[in-house]
Amino acid sequence: MKGDELLQEIELNVVQGRRNSSDEGLDEDLSGTPGVTELVEDALNRGIGAKGILVDAISSGMTEVGERYEKGMYFLPDMLAAAETVEAAMEILEPYLLKAGIESRGKIVLATVKGDLHDIGKNIVGLMLKGTGYSVIDLGNNVDPDDIVSAVVENEANMLGLSALLTTTMHQMSETIEAFSGVGFRDKVKVMVGGAPISSEFAEEIGADGYGKDAFEALKLADDFTDI
Amino acid sequence: MIWMHHAGAPGRYQPLDDDGIKQVHETSLRVLSEVGISVPDPETAEVFRQAGAHVDDELNVARIPPEVIAEKVKSAPTEVRLCGRDGRCDLDIQDGNVYLGTGGTALNILDFDSGEKRTAKIGDLVDVARLVDSLENVDFLLLPTYPNELPVEEVDVNRFYTGLLYTGKHVMGGVYTREGASRVIRMAERMAGSAESLRERPFISMITCMTSPLKPDPHYTRLMVDIAREGIPVAVPAEPLCGATGPVTIAGNLVMQNVDSLTGVVLAQTANPGTPVIYGSVASSTNLKNMGYLCGSVEMGLLNAAGAQLASFYGLPYYATAGATDSKTVDVQCAYESAITSIMAALAGAHYIHDAAGLMEFAMTVSLEKYVIDNEILGMVMRAVEGIRITPESLAFDVIKEAGPGGDFISKNHTVKNMRKEHYIPTLSDRLDREEWEKSGAKNTLARARATVRRILDSDVKEYLSPAIKAELKSEFPEIAV
Numbered sequence: 001m002k003g004d005e006l007l008q009e010i011e012l013n014v015v016q017g018r019r020n021s022s023d024e025g026l027d028e029d030l031s032g033t034p035g036v037t038e039l040v041e042d043a044l045n046r047g048i049g050a051k052g053i054l055v056d057a058i059s060s061g062m063t064e065v066g067e068r069y070e071k072g073m074y075f076l077p078d079m080l081a082a083a084e085t086v087e088a089a090m091e092i093l094e095p096y097l098l099k100a101g102i103e104s105r106g107k108i109v110l111a112t113v114k115g116d117l118h119d120i121g122k123n124i125v126g127l128m129l130k131g132t133g134y135s136v137i138d139l140g141n142n143v144d145p146d147d148i149v150s151a152v153v154e155n156e157a158n159m160l161g162l163s164a165l166l167t168t169t170m171h172q173m174s175e176t177i178e179a180f181s182g183v184g185f186r187d188k189v190k191v192m193v194g195g196a197p198i199s200s201e202f203a204e205e206i207g208a209d210g211y212g213k214d215a216f217e218a219l220k221l222a223d224d225f226t227d228i
Numbered sequence: 229m230i231w232m233h234h235a236g237a238p239g240r241y242q243p244l245d246d247d248g249i250k251q252v253h254e255t256s257l258r259v260l261s262e263v264g265i266s267v268p269d270p271e272t273a274e275v276f277r278q279a280g281a282h283v284d285d286e287l288n289v290a291r292i293p294p295e296v297i298a299e300k301v302k303s304a305p306t307e308v309r310l311c312g313r314d315g316r317c318d319l320d321i322q323d324g325n326v327y328l329g330t331g332g333t334a335l336n337i338l339d340f341d342s343g344e345k346r347t348a349k350i351g352d353l354v355d356v357a358r359l360v361d362s363l364e365n366v367d368f369l370l371l372p373t374y375p376n377e378l379p380v381e382e383v384d385v386n387r388f389y390t391g392l393l394y395t396g397k398h399v400m401g402g403v404y405t406r407e408g409a410s411r412v413i414r415m416a417e418r419m420a421g422s423a424e425s426l427r428e429r430p431f432i433s434m435i436t437c438m439t440s441p442l443k444p445d446p447h448y449t450r451l452m453v454d455i456a457r458e459g460i461p462v463a464v465p466a467e468p469l470c471g472a473t474g475p476v477t478i479a480g481n482l483v484m485q486n487v488d489s490l491t492g493v494v495l496a497q498t499a500n501p502g503t504p505v506i507y508g509s510v511a512s513s514t515n516l517k518n519m520g521y522l523c524g525s526v527e528m529g530l531l532n533a534a535g536a537q538l539a540s541f542y543g544l545p546y547y548a549t550a551g552a553t554d555s556k557t558v559d560v561q562c563a564y565e566s567a568i569t570s571i572m573a574a575l576a577g578a579h580y581i582h583d584a585a586g587l588m589e590f591a592m593t594v595s596l597e598k599y600v601i602d603n604e605i606l607g608m609v610m611r612a613v614e615g616i617r618i619t620p621e622s623l624a625f626d627v628i629k630e631a632g633p634g635g636d637f638i639s640k641n642h643t644v645k646n647m648r649k650e651h652y653i654p655t656l657s658d659r660l661d662r663e664e665w666e667k668s669g670a671k672n673t674l675a676r677a678r679a680t681v682r683r684i685l686d687s688d689v690k691e692y693l694s695p696a697i698k699a700e701l702k703s704e705f706p707e708i709a710v
Contacts, residue, residue: 017644026644077647080639120636127639213663 003048007057010039010089014061015068017081019088026078036085040092050096054133058086062132069216076215080124083131090133104135106226108159111148112141113172118165121195125161125218134222145172145179153185159225161218162208164195173198174206190225194218240615241575243534249541252479252534256486257294259442264291265491268446272495275453279498297490300497301542308461308504308545310368310580311429313396313692319368321506321545321579326613328570328606329368330360330599331552331583331591333402337373338558338588338595340681345556345593350375350386350709352594355685356586357394359599362684363585364655365606370435370582371401372594375709382707384408385415388432389701390710392419396692400433400463400582406454409434413458415705419697426460430504433461435547437510438488440468449495456496456503463547463580464492465508470527472519474511478527482534485511493544506580508547509535523552523583523591524565529572536576548573551584551602558597558674562588566598567605574609596685600677604656611652621646656680 001009016025018035025031034042036058043053065082068074097104110126112119119141130136137155139148152160164170173193180186192210193203194217203211209225212218244252265281267273267288276290277283279300283290307322319327337348340355353373360369371387378386384403391399403409412432420426436452439445455462466488468474474484489507496505513527514520522528532548539546550573553565566584573581585602586594616622627642637643656676658665665671671679693701702708 023641024645075647077638077640077643081641081644084639117634120638123636124638213661 003043003046006039006043006046006048007053009034010036010043010053010057011061011064013039014058014082014085014089015064017078017085019085026074026081037088037092040089044092044096050093050100051102053089054093054097054102058089059133062086066216076124079215080127080131083127086131086133087127090130105133106159106222107135107137107155107157108161108222109137109139109148109152109155109157110161110163111139111143111151111176112163112165113169113176114142114144115172116164116166116169117141118195119163121165121215122161122163124215125163125194125212128215128219129222132219134226145176148176149179149183149185152189153183156188158189159222160189160191162191162193164193164198167197170195170197170202173208177207190221192218192221192225240577241533241572242537243530243576244537248479249537252482252486252538253541255483256490257297259483259487260292260297260490261294262291263442264289265487266290266443268444268449272444272446272449272453275495275498279494281494292491292494296494300494301490301544303497303501304493304505304507304544305502306543306545308506309430310398310400310433310461311431312398313392313431317367317397319398319580321547323540323543323577323579325579326574326577326581326610327367327579328551328574328581328584328609329366329397330356330370330372330585331549331587332370332372332594333374334372334587334592334594335374335376336589336593338593338597340596340678343557345589347376348373348594349377350390353387353390354394354710355596356594356599357391358689359596359681359684360397360585361395361690362687363599363603365603365610366397366585366599368398368400368580368582369395371399372586378709380404381408382709384412385705385707386709388412389415389705389708392416392431393691393693393698393710394689398431398433400435402435402437403451403455406451409451409454410458411705413455413460415701418701418704419693430461433463433504433506435463435465435508436492438464438466438492440466440473440484440488442484442487442491444488444491444495452492453495453499456499456505459500459503461504461506462496463506463508464489464496465506465510465547465549466492467510467512469511469519469521470513471516472514472521478530478534481511481513482531482538485509485531485535486538490542504545506547507539507542507544508549510549511535512549521590522554523549523587524554524561524569526568526572529569532569532573532578532581533576536573536578539579540577546579548578548581549583550574550578550581551605552587552591553598554588554590556589556593558588558595558601558677562598563601563605563673566602567609570602570605571609571612574613577613596681597674597677600656600680601673604654607652607654617650622650 020035200211210221280296281290468484474481511531551570555561586599
């Protein structure tokens with residue numbers, strides 16, 4: 001297989017959500033043929049640059065996935081399957097990208113706020129961000145405001161994403177943003193919020209920088225915040 | 229996606245218990261042998277005599293003994309294959325399978341542009357055939373409209389030609405003249421390449437109703453005998469109406485439907501033993517206020533569901549009726565009446581359910597929008613018919629273990645792998661959140677259905693006959709008007 005064909009094959013397997021040869025694929029049964037991780041290893045062994053793999057195969061694959069979602073051909077679980085292939089590919093590519101001096105697109109801390117255990121939405125956002133090349137630090141659920149702030153400062157993250165499902169816990173978002181006041185890092189981090197009871201009005205009210213209604217809007221916000 | 233039509237567990241809705249089926253059967257045999265059937269004409273009297281019925285020439289009544297019924301039911305095939313033009317749309321009319329499609333024959337259409345009711349013309353049949361060809365949950369085209377502008381002797385050929393030109397799905401239709409029916413069969417033989425290949429893969433079939441109560445119409449009986457002798461599949465449904473042409477009780481009306489349709493089976497099997505005949509029901513109830521016909525009543529659902537049990541009892545393929553409405557506009561009544569009777573007949577395991585798309589106003593009018601709405605209803609109905617698959621994969625122990633307490637199933641391969649086959653994916657229903665719905669124009673169901681009609685009719689016209697065969701047919705059948 002030539003280099004170009006290999007990149008096309010990676011792109012196809014991202015769209016098919018196949019991490020490795022044992023995965024079936026979304027449209028047709030491709031099991032047995034190499035998946036994204038095997039193909040990325042192969043490409044690196046042939047001396048294809050990590051950046052080329054990222055831009056010409058993986059990102060373009062995710063763009064195709066996004067288009068299929070917009071057209072109603074793909075559903076959320078399809079998107080996540082594709083994002084997982086990218087996450088797996090990024091683990092392989094990361095050392096090469098570092099060596100080449102290519103940084104991740106941005107670094108985001110994610111947390112579901114104190115008192116709230118509902119974190120599926122936040123997990124999806126995390127997967128999608130990882131799957132598009134962001135570096136994600138996920139603090140889990142029921143996280144204390146001070147712990148969130150410390151994690152942002154320690155990791156020098158440029159973004160923070162907060163989630164809440166309950167009307168009784170959403171005010172914790174405001175507490176968390178206020179917890180930055182003693183630390184002074186607030187101007188270096190963009191805060192996005194989301195969850196069923198949250199609205200753009202609420203986001204504005206508590207001084208957040210953006211509201212995402214779903215994982216795709218979260219992704220758009222991240223791109224805006226990172227100037228991509 | 230294409231939904232499997234093999235019902236996982238059909239017959240789950242059973243309005244009759246075993247004893248009820250037996251009693252309807254026994255009462256039917258008594259009516260057939262003691263009351264008898266009116267003999268419509270000398271030609272049919274001969275067929276009755278040949279069958280073994282006792283024909284009383286003075287009273288002009290044929291009494292059919294139970295052993296004749298048993299013999300003729302046995303001679304009828306248990307399964308009938310109604311073919312599409314290629315193998316993809318074939319319908320195996322037999323127990324275990326449920327198919328839903330259009331019905332008729334409506335004289336009117338709600339004009340797509342003005343919304344006003346007007347008489348239907350041949351061009352309207354072109355539109356409906358093209359819609360049906362695209363709508364994935366409508367399994368067959370039962371020719372739904374009557375071309376009012378054509379003389380009756382040209383209607384049969386024009387209706388079948390139009391259906392066969394614009395859809396690859398099976399085309400069934402009522403017929404109006406003996407000469408017309410015969411010309412339709414000759415035309416279909418030309419399309420098939422030979423008389424034998426049409427019999428091997430019958431992509432047309434016909435309907436001749438057995439008039440209730442106990443009084444077959446001579447015209448339709450002769451048509452039925454002609455079609456049976458040709459070996460073309462023929463449905464012989466009966467249409468008793470509660471309190472008018474049949475008893476007001478559901479059980480009594482069921483007896484009447486059974487008697488009249490079994491009479492059709494007897495005549496067809498006598499005319500041509502082994503010919504593909506489809507037992508059937510168009511039984512319904514009446515508006516008690518004026519004894520007018522209804523096609524959207526829940527009692528119609530009961531009658532046609534019970535008919536599936538009778539068909540199964542006799543081992544006969546079954547033509548049922550459901551899914552129409554008495555509403556005059558495409559409104560809420562239109563949807564709930566259609567959905568309720570369709571799901572009743574389908575869950576009872578009715579094999580071939582007609583009238584299930586597009587039909588409204590006492591089955592007198594069709595609406596293009598309603599075909600699209602019914603397509604969605606039928607998709608949901610068939611999902612219900614398919615039931616719940618039980619396999620180690622569907623029971624999902626492994627993925628429950630993988631996700632564990634507090635885990636999620638959104639990102640699991642099991643979800644991606646199974647979601648499309650487990651869940652009906654709507655093509656019309658609105659599932660947007662309010663904000664997105666408002667952004668996309670806040671369209672209601674009717675507006676969305678109109679957009680679908682427009683999209684389908686504005687797309688490239690697909691024809692199922694080559695220019696050469698079209699030219700040949702037009703010279704041989706000069707009455708062709710499309």
